[in-house]
Amino acid sequence: MKRDLKCLLNSTGKVQEFFLRTPCTSLVMRLYAVGDGHGNAAVLSVAWIGFRTKKDAVAFERVEQVQDNGDVTPLGGALLGLAGFRFTGHHYHARPRGRTMVIGEADTATGRFDAEELDALAEVVAYFPKP
Incomplete structure (x- = not known):
């Protein structure tokens, strides 16, 4: 059985507990800045989390979508030269794609965006393509 330990190492809380019981098969993350x-x-952060079955991906979404349940920790803003930047977890979109769960997050780095813009x-x- 293929298991990617990056999911365990890059997760927290109940999400991490889920990965202990239901291992992921892959984790690919990217970080983008837009102005x-x-x-x-x-x-913007996007994570593609692969699972053995579509059922596992859907079960993961049920755990991950609950605020304060833990997270797949997004890449830090330091990669973009934004020391101290952290995602709040409030502007989030998850979608299943076969045996993969895709998670997008967005937060303000500088200036102002309203909640609708960040959610969008x-x-x-x-929906970005997996690299």
Whole structure:
């Protein structure tokens, strides 16, 4: 059985407990920065989490979608030169893609974005193609 330990090492709380019982087969994460040219910038995170079965992916979504249940820890903003940046977990979109669960998150890095804009960015990044 293929198991990717990156899921365990990059998760917290009940999400990490889920990975102990139901291992993932792959974890690919990317981080992006977008701006509007007027001083407003957002950081976007996307994670593709592979599972052995579609049923495992759906079960994972039920655990991961609960606020404060833990998380697959997004890559840090330091990778983009944004020391101290952290995702709040409030602007999030998950979607199943076969045996993969895709999770997009977005948060403000500088300036201002309203909640609707950040939610839309999280949804869009969840549709980025897997590298």
